[in-house]
Amino acid sequence: MKIRRYTTTDATFEASLKQLLAFEGAQDDQVDAVVAGILNDVKKRGDAAVLEYTQRFDRLSADRMDDLELPQARLTEALGNLPTEQREALKQAAERVRIYHEKQLMSSWSYTEADGTMLGQQVTALDRVGLYVPGGKAAYPSSVLMNAIPAKVAGVQELIMVVPTPGGERNPLVLAAAAVCGVDRVFCIGGAQAVGALAYGTETVPQVDKIVGPGNAYVAAAKRRVFGVVGIDMVAGPSEILVICDGKTDPDWVAMDLFSQAEHDELAQAILLSPDGAFLDRVQASIDKLIKEMPRAEIIRTSLENRGALIQVRDLDEAAEIANYISPEHLELSVEDPITLTRQIKHAGAIFMGRQTCESLGDYCAGPNHVLPTSRTARFSSPLGVYDFQKRSSLIMVSAEGAQTLGKIAGTLAYGEGLQAHARSAEYRLK
Incomplete structure (x- = not known):
């Protein structure tokens, strides 16, 4: 497999890097037109429109919206029916995520000036949040944990989850995760029609204040369009990983860390920076060796060949400069002294420090949120957190x-x- 290879001393490096990072994130006009029609229909006809689109796109024969809402007992049953190892892993991951996010809670505060004027800030939670979760075979219970737990920690009163169930296929891990997180209501609907139902409200689905969670191009386009009517978390691009390595980590580890993001989809981006050219050669050899045993080998291959790169830098200081320019979603510092290097990092969604800290631990159970800014937006935005489900009101009480x-x-x-x-x-x- 041929991955791009660059050296920062090349005269064309900056231009090559810009081209490598370029990603056309503009929405497809045809997708946007379809989504606009669906949203308008849901806004006008409510439940009837949501039912029709669900019957058409997900091949469900429900006659009423009530038939698409899952009772809490179904969630509890899904949790109870999981294999013991899966159930315990889900609970342990949820507890770690909860403990981490409890540290993010903001408090109200105030102070009184000498003349008796009181100024301050009152922090309150959103009333109701909608959580979109991909469904069917491509289901991600970790997305439930990462979106629902910070909302609950923040004090959100009601959490409404929507999840498509194409052909009636319900993923038990997703339902079990909803039970663990205390999701209040679950509707088996998806796509732009689900986003519209959450944004505008229908006879059955209550209007929410904010919509969070990942989805396909139609879901992303719908979230863009309803922003302003409700809040949204972000419109995420393809997954990204940037690894900085001093050349002393096992090259198989680094290769697999690159694979861990490349396997998401063909547009994912995986880049390695190292001052050791011979180490880059060894990582390339590991990639060629390990790709053969990957079930998603073709996706990984396409991702690495089209958007991946192995880059030789002068030193770790230059690697940090380049990392700040790239502003990656996931940044691994696979070096001897990651704490010192971290002080040079200004822009990254999440920083994974040390050789033992692979990105996938952050995806599932380390504790910090895995909903992260992509496409260089880490320059001005942050991971999803409790603060995304709280809002602030200014307090002003002026004395005479x-x-x-x-x-x-x-x-x-x-x-x-x-x-x-x-x-x-x-x-x-x-x-």
Whole structure:
């Protein structure tokens, strides 16, 4: 397998890197047109439209929306029927994710000035959140954990999960994860129609305040369109991993770490930076050896050949500079002293420190969230967390004495802006 090989000393390196990172994230016009029609229909006809699209796309014969809602007993049953090892792994992962996210809880605060004026911030949770979970054979219980647990920790009152069940196929691990996380209601609907139902509300599906969770191109386009009516977490691009290695890690480990993201889909990106050219050769040899035993070998091959790269850098300092430019979703620091190198990293969704810390541990059970910014958006955004399910209200309680000072300041500025009512409103409080 031929993976691109670069050296930072090449005169064309910067241009080559930009081309490697280029990803056309613009939505497909045809997909967007289909989604617009579905959303408008759901907005107008509610349950009837959701039922029709579910019957058409998921091949379900439900006559009423009530038939598409799963009772809590079905979730509990799914959890109880799991093999013991799977059930315990799910519970242990959920507990680790919960403990980590409890550290993120924000608190309300206030302070009182000398004249008695009180200022502060009140933190409250969202009332109701919608969680979209891919369904059928391509089902991800880890997505349930990572989206539902921070919402529950934040204090969200009601969590509504939608999951497509094409041909009636329900993934027991997904339902079990919903039980472990305390999801309140589950509807067997998917696609743009599910996003529309959550955003606008129907006779059966309540309107939510925010929609989170991954989906296909139609789901992503629908989330873009309903943003503003409701909040959304993010519109994620293909998965990414960037590994920085000093050349002393087992090359088989590094190769498999690259595979772990490349196997997601053909557009995923896996890049290795190392100052050791001979080590890059060994990783290439490991890739060629290990690809043969991978069930998703063709996806990995396409991903690595089209969007992967092995890059020789001058030193680890330069590797950190390049990492900050790439701003990867997942960054592995497979080096002797990862803590020191971490201090040079400004932009990354999640940083995996040390040779033992493979990215897949973060996907499932380490504790931090695996919903991460992609496509260089880590330059200005953060992983999903409890703070995404809380909001802040400013608190202002001005004392009679404070109104004398603030009223004059506000009045002067308001007259300067030509807003006389603002000014006079403030001046009415002056003695």
